Amino acid sequence: MNGVILTGLGLAAVGFGARYVLRQMPQAAKTFSEAMKNLPNFEQAAHSKYYKGGFDQKMNRREASLILGISPSANKAKVKEAFKRVMAVNHPDRGGSPYLASKINEAKDYLEKHTK
Template identity: 80%
Template sequence: MVNIILAGLGLAAVGFAGKYALRQIPNAAKTFNEAMKNLPKFDSTTVANSKYYKGGFDQKMNRREAALILGISPSANKAKIKEAFKRVMAVNHPDRGGSPYIASKINEAKDFLEKHSRN
């Protein structure tokens, strides 16, 4: 008999908790919508103006493209080229899940800039 009474009280508690939760949903939705309004806007122009180059590779490597691949200025010295190469290759190496094609372009960019470096 006591078990039946405890089961009934448990069901009543679950019912009241459910009723309370359902009444709080509009407030939660309002709070969520207000929080979403305060987030920074994300659109395609933000991505297009980011530090990453949006576009494919040229047919023949040039100084501009090599500098974009390594993330340095086209007039960087050999020490900066080497440092940038290590940083970019560490992230894109094929042994660490990177693309072999991207790795070859990174190597090509380093070789091009070292060959055509002024210092």
């Protein structure tokens, strides 16, 4: 007899809980959609820090510094450090592009040659 009463109370609690959840769903969906609208646009943010354009015909200081991600007036030590960091990610032996690796090498050579 006690088991039947406990089972009935348990089913009633589950029923009331389900009823409460179903009544709150439209409000929760509205709140969720408003929160999603307020989030920043990650796709635009992800692409905004990258240079939009191709390579110049001839390497120059501006392009070399953009490739290595350093200031155009960086010293040789910073050039070397940036080269190692960028090349570690883009090396052809690690799945990088041989063309990009050649441009990274060209940027390093240019900056080392034209830096005091």
